[in-house]
Amino acid sequence: TAFTFDRDEQVAIEAALLTDKPWYDPGVAAIRRRIKDFHLGLTQYTCCYCQRDLHGEFTMVIDVEHVLPSSEYKPQTFLMWNLSASCKRCNMDIKKNDVSFIQGLGSLEDSSRYKLAHPNFDNPEDHLARFVEQVGRSRIVKYVIHTPDKGRFTYEYFKLRELETSSYDEAQGANRTDP
Numbered sequence: 231t232a233f234t235f236d237r238d239e240q241v242a243i244e245a246a247l248l249t250d251k252p253w254y255d256p257g258v259a260a261i262r263r264r265i266k267d268f269h270l271g272l273t274q275y276t277c278c279y280c281q282r283d284l285h286g287e288f289t290m291v292i293d294v295e296h297v298l299p300s301s302e303y304k305p306q307t308f309l310m311w312n313l314s315a316s317c318k319r320c321n322m323d324i325k326k327n328d329v330s331f332i333q334g335l336g337s338l339e340d341s342s343r344y345k346l347a348h349p350n351f352d353n354p355e356d357h358l359a360r361f362v363e364q365v366g367r368s369r370i371v372k373y374v375i376h377t378p379d380k381g382r383f384t385y386e387y388f389k390l391r392e393l394e395t396s397s398y399d400e401a402q403g404a405n406r407t408d409p
Contacts, residue, residue: 233268233310235261243308252307253300261308266294269315278314278349279325279388281360291318297348298338299327311339314349320388331387345383357381358390371397 235243239261246255253262269278270292275285284292295316300307316325331345332338341351347358357380361372373390375381385391 233265235308247304247307251300252304253294253296258308262294265308265310265313266292266315268310269294269313273315273349275315277317277320278354279316279320279346279384280390280393281354281358282317282319282393283362284315284317292316293318293321295321295325295349297344297350298332299329301327302329303338306338311350324388331383345380346387347380347384352380354384358384368401369397370401 239258242255242257242261243252246252246258249255252258266289270284273284276283278295293316295314296303296307297312297314298306303312306312332343333345334343336343339351341348344351347354347356355376357375357377359374359376361374363370363372371394373385373394375385
């Protein structure tokens, strides 16, 4: 699906890119919201990394994810291939401004440059699938790694085993103080 910026948005983005933190420039606030809505539609309201369901979540717990952090890759701040929708855990707690998942030389628009399943260049479900079984309030999460490279890397990088273990513990009524 195509996403385009109108002329006024392009002017606002160009002005924002001249600032220290273009993503947070007040002149692009409406653009940020439109980008978030677009990427939530692309991910079907799931986190682009852990695939957690984001339906019905308050907008403040959903981030527009810069695959390449805007602090390190300022020119890519508003490029749609560099953006997606993610949960706070994956974006702010784990990935942050890290770029260790980039490898090799060449175009940043090449899927092979990324050790993780890139939300726009790859179909993340081809590499990693999230399964959830829920009965009442008990929910069990299990990830199945489909590829030994990007699937395994994404699983380990985003500490998805922790989500699985936590779901099993909670479903059994265990708390963090239990041995």
